[in-house]
Structures are given as C-alpha cells and as structure tokens.
Amino acid sequence: MANSKYEYVRTFEQSDILLPNTWIVVRIDGRGFHKLSDRYAFEKPNDRRALDLMNVAAVEVLKDLPDLAIAYGVSDEYSFIFHPSCELFERRSAKLVTTIVSTFTAHYVYQWSNYFPDTPLQSPYLPSFDGRAVVYPTTRNLRDYMSWRQVDCHINNLYNTTFWNMVLKGGMSNTDAERELQGTVSSDKNEILFKRFGINYNNEENIYKKGSVVFRQYQLEETKAESVSKTSQDLGEEETAAPENVSKSQQEKIRKLRRKAQVVVEHVDITKDDFWEQRPWILSGKPGKLPAEV
Ligand code: ATP
Ligand code: ATP
Ligand code: MG
Ligand code: MG
Numbered sequence: 001m002a003n004s005k006y007e008y009v010r011t012f013e014q015s016d017i018l019l020p021n022t023w024i025v026v027r028i029d030g031r032g033f034h035k036l037s038d039r040y041a042f043e044k045p046n047d048r049r050a051l052d053l054m055n056v057a058a059v060e061v062l063k064d065l066p067d068l069a070i071a072y073g074v075s076d077e078y079s080f081i082f083h084p085s086c087e088l089f090e091r092r093s094a095k096l097v098t099t100i101v102s103t104f105t106a107h108y109v110y111q112w113s114n115y116f117p118d119t120p121l122q123s124p125y126l127p128s129f130d131g132r133a134v135v136y137p138t139t140r141n142l143r144d145y146m147s148w149r150q151v152d153c154h155i156n157n158l159y160n161t162t163f164w165n166m167v168l169k170g171g172m173s174n175t176d177a178e179r180e181l182q183g184t185v186s187s188d189k190n191e192i193l194f195k196r197f198g199i200n201y202n203n204e205e206n207i208y209k210k211g212s213v214v215f216r217q218y219q220l221e222e223t224k225a226e227s228v229s230k231t232s233q234d235l236g237e238e239e240t241a242a243p244e245n246v247s248k249s250q251q252e253k254i255r256k257l258r259r260k261a262q263v264v265v266e267h268v269d270i271t272k273d274d275f276w277e278q279r280p281w282i283l284s285g286k287p288g289k290l291p292a293e294v
Contacts, residue, residue: 015092016092016093016094017090017091017092017093018091018092018093018096018133019135019137020084020091021084021085021137022084022135022136022137023081023082023083023084023135023137023139023141023142023145024081024082024086024091024096024133024134024135025079025080025081025133025134025135025136025142025145026079026080026081026082026096026097026100026131026132027077027078027079027080027131027132027134028077028078028079028080028100028101028104028129028130028131029076029077029129029130030075030076030077030127030128030129031127031128031129031130033075033076033127036125036127037050039125040116040119040125041119044160044164044168045157045160045161045163045164045208046157046160046161046207046208048207049115049116050115051073051207051208051212052115053108053111053112053114053115053116054073054076054078054108054212055073055212055214055265056107056111056115057078057104057105057107057108058071058073058078058080058104058212058214058265059214059263059265060103060104060107061080061100061103061104061107062080062214062215062216062263063259063263064103065080065088065099065100065103066254066255066258066259067082067083067086067088067255068080068081068082069081069082069083069215069282069283069285070146070213070214070215070282071213071214071215072146072149072150072211072212072213072214072270073211073212073214074149074150074152074153074156074211074212075153075156076129078104079145079146079149080100081142081146082096083285084285085246085285087246087251093133096133097131097132097133098131100131101129101130101131104129105127105128105129108127108129109121109126109127112127139283142283143270143276146270146271147270147271149211150210150211150269150270150271153209153210153211154209154210155186157204157208157209158186158189158190158201159181159189161189161193161199161201161204161208162181162189162192162193163177163178163181165192165193165196165197165199166180166181166192166196169196169197170196170197189201205267206267206268209267210267210268210269211267212265212266212267213265213266213267213268213270214263214264214265215263215264215266215279216258216261216262216263216264216281216287217261217262217263217264217291218261218279218281218287218289218290218291219288219289219290219291220278220279221277221278221279221280221288222278223273223274223277223278224273224277254285254286254287257287258287260290261287261288261290
C-alpha cells in the first residue's frame with residue numbers, strides 16, 4: 001500500500017461503530033416530499049402508486065441486504081431493521097445508513113416510470129432521502145419502536161382522510177378544515193367521516209391504515225395459546241445476553257438461506273404478539289422453513 005506524507009489525514013476519521021448486540025434501526029425519510037407530491041400530483045390523502053413505489057424499492061433493499069430482518073414503511077419513510085447479531089460493515093453507522101439510503105433511492109428512481117408513466121421525473125425535482133441509525137438494546141424496545149411508527153401511521157391517516165374529505169368532498173377551505181379538526185379525538189373524526197361522507201373508516205384499505213411490513217416469508221408457525229402476559233424469555237431476550245459468536249462461514253450460510261426466501265409486503269398489525277409469534281425467524285435471526293413446494 002502506498003505510504004505518502006498525506007496519509008496522516010486518515011487519523012481524523014472518527015469511529016461510528018454502533019453498540020454491539022443491539023437492534024439497529026435505519027430510518028430513511030423523503031426530503032421535501034410535501035412539495036414533491038404536489039409537483040407530481042400525488043393523489044390526496046393517499047397516492048397508491050407512490051406507496052407501491054416505496055414498497056418495491058424497500059423489497060429490493062431487503063433482497064440486496066440479507067442481513068436485514070424486517071422493514072416498515074409509511075408515507076415517505078421506511079425503517080430498516082438489522083438483527084443484533086449483524087456484523088455488516090463492522091456495524092459502522094455511516095456505512096449502513098448510506099448504503100441503505102442510496103440503494104433505496106436508486107431503486108425508487110429506477111422504478112419511477114413504472115408507477116408514474118405520465119409524469120416523468122424532471123431535474124431538479126428529483127427524489128432524495130435522508131437517513132439515520134438508532135440502536136435499541138432489547139427486543140421489547142424494538143417492538144415498541146415498530147408499534148410507535150404503526151400507531152403514528154394510523155393517527156396521521158385518520159387525520160388526513162378526514163381532512164381531505166372535508167376539503168375535496170365537503171368543499172371546505174384548508175384552513176377551515178384544519179380549524180374544525182383542531183382538538184378533535186379519533187371518535188370525532190370517525191363520526192365526521194361517517195355522518196358527512198358515509199365513510200366507515202374501518203373499511204379503508206389496510207395499506208393506508210396499517211402501513212407496509214416487508215420481511216422474508218417462511219412457513220408460519222402456530223401462535224402460543226397462553227399469550228396473555230409475555231415474559232422477557234418469550235421475547236427472545238435470553239438469546240441476546242451474550243453476543244453469539246457466529247463464524248464468517250456460518251454467516252455466509254445464513255445469508256444464502258435468507259436469499260432463498262421470498263421477500264413479501266403485508267399490511268398487518270405489528271403492535272400485537274401474533275405477528276411476531278407466527279414469524280419467529282424475524283426476531284430470532286434464524287431462517288425458518290421455506291414454504292413447501294406445491
Ligand atoms: P422533510 O424533508 O422534513 O421530511 P417533507 O415535506 O418530506 O419534509 P414529511 O413530514 O416527511 O415532510 O411528510 C411527507 C409528506 O409527503 C406528506 O405530508 C405528504 O404531503 C406527502 N406524501 C408522502 N407520501 C404520500 C402519498 N403516498 N400520497 C400522498 N402524499 C404523500
Ligand atoms: P468499500 O465498499 O469498503 O468502500 P471499495 O471496494 O469501494 O470498498 P474503496 O476504498 O472505496 O473500496 O476504493 C475504491 C476502489 O474502486 C479503488 O481501489 C479502485 O479499484 C476502484 N475505482 C474507483 N474509481 C475508479 C475509477 N475511476 N477507475 C478505475 N477504478 C476505480
Ligand atoms: Mg419527508
Ligand atoms: Mg415523512
């Protein structure tokens with residue numbers, strides 16, 4: 001390796017290795033998507049094409065990075081989750097975040113014309129994303145993080161659905177609708193939707209109400225019958241007490257198995273135990289059984 005007098009500049013690089021044995025969440029978010037959605041005439045409150053495009057980009061990220069356990073997306077954001085045992089890029093934060101942001105953005109732009117054939121991308125109005133990594137020490141923390149995003153999705157969607165019906169169908173101005181909605185609770189919004197517009201919020205599509213969950217598909221397992229209160233053992237925390245020493249060749253084997261699984265997008269409740277119990281491979285990091293060939 002060349003050794004020049006300039007080499008010392010390397011020592012200015014700071015370590016950004018993420019805490020070992022913790023869940024790594026990389027959340028990306030579209031930059032200025034409020035404006036971008038106007039520019040390309042996204043339908044309000046929910047443009048299905050825009051969500052499908054986000055989802056197809058996320059699926060490609062999961063296919064590209066077998067270390068990812070699961071991802072969750074809503075609006076212009078996506079959270080990508082690495083298992084505590086992940087050693088990709090020696091857990092260097094910048095490497096993980098920039099790889100996810102650029103891979104996602106590349107696929108988002110690449111696929112744009114398939115979802116918006118009539119409104120091609122135009123410079124300088126190009127989509128870009130920011131990203132950050134946050135670590136969570138327990139499985140409960142991780143699940144609470146996921147629940148936080150999904151509950152946020154529900155709250156925002158109920159608000160947006162009501163607001164846009166008042167404006168688009170009710171003929172109200174943005175400011176009037178906003179004023180009327182100030183201080184209202186969920187039941188008030190449900191009532192406005194039902195009484196004024198004949199909409200039962202429960203019948204809205206799950207992709208809007210619950211967001212999108214992306215993961216590798218294996219055979220579902222039975223849920224535990226006695227799932228009333230969960231101990232930390234049920235949450236798999238005993239497995240994270242000491243970092244498991246997985247050899248490089250073992251890691252490669254697991255990656256290969258993961259690549260064989262189909263990556264799917266579902267719009268399901270992830271705040272309850274059922275989702276995680278039926279898909280133990282997501283939290284355990286151990287690949288499940290591939291669906292039997294038909
Ligand atoms: P920032 O750069 O700070 O993230 P932003 O304009 O992207 O600013 P966000 O809080 O991220 O603001 O909100 C994203 C906005 O993008 C939403 O408020 C909405 O207007 C628009 N948007 C994103 N996805 C969709 C969609 N599928 N359908 C309609 N509008 C969408
Ligand atoms: P990492 O993913 O860790 O960054 P890397 O393989 O990208 O690994 P770098 O340290 O970024 O490694 O080095 C970039 C390498 O890419 C160079 O060593 C060189 O081999 C190749 N490369 C980059 N730009 C050019 C170029 N313009 N022409 C030919 N080769 C190039
Ligand atoms: Mg944004
Ligand atoms: Mg956002």
